[in-house]
Amino acid sequence: MDAAGARFIKRKLANYGALALSAASAAFGIFFLFWILKDVLVLGFSAINLDFFTRLPAPAGMEGGGLVNAIAGTFLITALATVIGVPAGIMAGTYLSEYGRKSRMASVVRFVSDILVSAPSIVVGVFVYALLVKPFGGFSAIAGAVALAIIMLPVVIRTAEEMLKLVPDATREAALALGAPHWKVTVHVVYRGAVRGIVTGVMLAVARVSGETAPLLFTSFNNSFWNFSLTEPTATLTVTIFNYAMGPYEDWHQKAWAAALLITAIVLLVNIISRIIVRGKAE
């Protein structure tokens, strides 16, 4: 075989080798996704039962009991965080898309939100501890909710801006030309056009914070009993997983897997549903 032919084969082999490695990388990612999900499903289902959803935790070391208070706590704190974070985020996103646009202020807000999106969530926990826990003398549900709202805020801002920007300017101009005030155009025309995207983004943000643990460790802390007061320590599923998984009892580990299944199922379902909504929109 001549030199050119050998070179050709070498190039072909390098090509197939590189492409095979690329395919292997994708397989690597999917392998770990399914491995993790399989264990969460199998171990979670073997541990989950009706008591898990209806009963309070048993005393340490005892068998039985459930995590109904932590389930309620997760919903309470996530809902509260949504109430605080979402309107603020949508208003700030409205500023970026409708008023600030290319102004200096808007670009600073964008920069800061992009930094905050990836800021370590545990630092947010430390910040809220210093701001709301230490001065007011104790861990509380409201402190946990504020921490989650801070994590949610930049996500909502950037999603709201992206979605509002998709509404064409011609639409705004048409409504303005009819004599509608700017704010009415924003609320009745622009929001209306972007509502699907914004709702999807908010769902994703809520799902993301409902799985957060680090910011709750020093804010809402934990509680073995029912708590309906916003100023008391409150149990959540994620902090309970942390404490139970690190703890010494086999029954705690079982409960932690059940809680892991519940929280993973909720987060993944919301993600998959919003993906389908977005895809349906694109077609």
Add this chain to the structure above:
Amino acid sequence: MPEKTDEKVRMPLRDMPEKRASDSGPVAAARRYASARAGDAVFKGAAWFFAASVIALMLLIFAVLLKESWLSIKTFGLGFITSSTWDPVALEFGALPSIYGTLVSSAIAIIIALPISVGIAIFLTEMAPKRVSGPVGSAIELLASIPSIIYGMWGLFVFAPVLSEYVEPFLIDHLGFIPLFSGAPLGIGMLPAGFILAIMIIPFISSVTRDIFRMVPPMLKESGYGVGATKWEVIRKIVIPYTRSGIIGAVILGLGRALGETMAVTFLIGNAQNISISLLDPATSISATLANEFTEAFEDLYLSSLVELGLILFLITFVVLAIAKLLIARFSYQGGKF
């Protein structure tokens, strides 16, 4: 984050206020005009207020962390980041083991995640047909939505035993002559933490890289194919050079994530306040130290030192993320010129 789409937006004119008889006349028109002006001012003011509050929030985080860590800064000075003693009993605190652990575990994560993420991006953009790349891309992105506590718990109960049973003894037997791989096969330590971090940041790096690869003008690639280049040659000599600064930005973005990641690291790093050359030994990181010790810190100086750790982490990630953002922004601007 939802993907950008180009949906046509309906014009919901049906909700525009209907004209009534009482609405006519110059007085009513003036009143409407005045109330519209007032409404505009209020709405715009509220939007501005919430936008400004984001900047205020960032400044407040810095200010509060600085104030709370002042006691520790005053007591230890620069020695805080150069000392490796972490002794809550003697109230002597040095952050070096935590900082070292944060940096090394993140570096391991990047070394593992970078080639795999680029491989995934190549697979999704250059190889797979659309009906394969859609589901595979979504599956990889789902990895990002699994809460970090799940990674941590799975890592501790499932992955660590596998590592200590099969992987680490192999590493020690065959690579044990390198100090990095000496020690006992515990299943928890710097390397396991870095590996789990890699799996967690792969979806971030690969999805940014994928989006950037898609922005390479087809003309450039086609001219490569036109002169007889193989697919890999087009990727290596056209796609990757063209997107280099974007890939670097994506990696730094992943680095920002890895630096601040808490739960998975806390479960897997072993929580030992020491600096060991071996990657198999237990170590700690800033976030793991905070997660483990914050609620147990009753002395003011202890708490203040922990807050200072948080401040250091915030500063590191701030710088890293700012660099990433500038690199990615510059790239997308260049891409827009074509």
